[in-house]
Amino acid sequence: MSISHLSPNSSALEEGAPAMEGSFVSAVQLTKQFGEHKAVNDVSLDVAKGEVISIIGPSGAGKSSLIRCLNLLEVPSSGRLRIGDATVDFDTGTPSKASVRNLRNYTGMVFQSFNLFPHFTALKNVTLPQMRVHRRSKAEAEERAMQELKRVGLESKxxxxxxxxxxxxxxxxxxxxxxxxxxxxxxxxxxxxxxxxEIGAEILQVMRKLASDNMTMLVVTHEMEFARHVSNQVAVMVEGSIIEQGPPEQIMTAPNNIRTQKFLSAVLGR
Amino acid sequence: MNDFAWLYDWPQYIPDLLPGLWVAIAMTCVSCLFGYVLGFFLALLVEAPSKLVSYSALVVVELGRGIPILVLLFLFYQGLPQLGVLLAPYPAAVAALTFSAAGYSSEMIRAGLGAVPKGQSEAANSLSMSVVDTYRFIVIPQAARISIPPLVNLTIIIFQATSLATVITVPEIMQQAGIIGSATFEYMSVYTAAAVLYLCITIPGAALSGYLEERMGTPKQRSKKQAIKALLPAAGKLRTAEERQLTN
Structure with missing residues (x-):
């Protein structure tokens, strides 16, 4: 089941997006198997540059597994994945270290449990990866770190x-x-x-700002307000598959799939 | 009266035993240094994805932990010559202590590495950090906080175990004490002096380990301890000291 699309309202497309088949991220028939269980089952997904896609669905549907497959924290069992110029084919065995690195360099990830390094200050949390991976000098990394901390309103921390x-x-x-x-x-x-x-709202605020700065984002979330008002697309995932995908208004108000209707009526209480 | 002479007699034997103390300390340092480095690599090997590697490493660890040091000493000193490997007393003792230290420490180090939440290396991965960098900057520093206090304890135990090396004629404290004792028959005094020498190292060592345990708790654990202390009025002084430390 492959749902490909081009976002109609993505302004980034006209601007600087690379002219590669239109999409920036293209996952084709990704499957992640844990033993007998298929956490992600034959999922295909295209994301255009600057697009924000919310992935919603009941817990255990494989939403987290799917986005962990996109930066290879979980290596998919089969399928293909392209982000920008980096392509990895999982049908031909374990991907090489170099191809993993290429792909990961395109992505950044934010976890449910934050996963900050507890033995470093906020500043060092932000500078160390820059210095080790991008070989930036300490001064350079610190300047950039302060910029980013300012962007999230925490330069004082x-x-x-x-x-x-x-x-x-x-x-x-x-x-x-x-x-x-x-x-x-x-x-x-x-x-x-x-x-x-209340605290979640301040995170969503930061994410809104990112979205308006044209960052391409994939968001696994239970925040229906965010899904509805910030994302360009909503994908509904059930039992490892994306069962429905479309503009948020359509998914939220007139879902086609009966299971989407069931899920939404449960979370929205109608 | 004579029966109690040892009570004030023993300090005179301390100077004669000091050379033995240096030998014991040197043996402890060398065997712990080699032992813990070996233990670290054994810990990594036990966690290796290959079953063969993992089980072989585990066998080495279990041999190190399971065979008493006294048996190891005899094996290395008296057993190995039969296989054509002739070790002098001191290297034989160091080899036996190293082997034991490696076995015990590898499990302590492995526990430390295992206690670092998986999310830490996942975060490092997601930031494209290499495996070596992830271990060097993220996993090992956090594991060390957990592993170092028990390793200090193990060092104290290894120091005490150097006394066993007397059986293979290493001139450490007990060897010296035995020689003096058989010449003077003042066994009570001379062994009391020996005991005091061991205590001079082990008691500060235990205090250090206790201090490190307190110090090296993760910030979260530290605040939990603070919360407990806040309930105990007697700990008021300690609490303010720690608070000062935290705000620094």
């Missing part, structure tokens, strides 16, 4: 350790850490699920 920051602050630092690596695709794995709603 640069010297603080993660344990001295609130959950919402930690998540914003994690976003800054990912952004400082110049990703062209941001993956969000339930970024607000570990936070109370």
């Amino acid at each position: 640069a010297g603080a350790y993660p344990a001295q920051c609130s959950g919402g602050q930690q998540q914003r630092i994690a976003i800054a850490r990912a952004l400082a690596m110049d990703p062209q695709l941001m993956l969000f794995d339930e970024p607000t699920s570990g936070l109370d709603p």
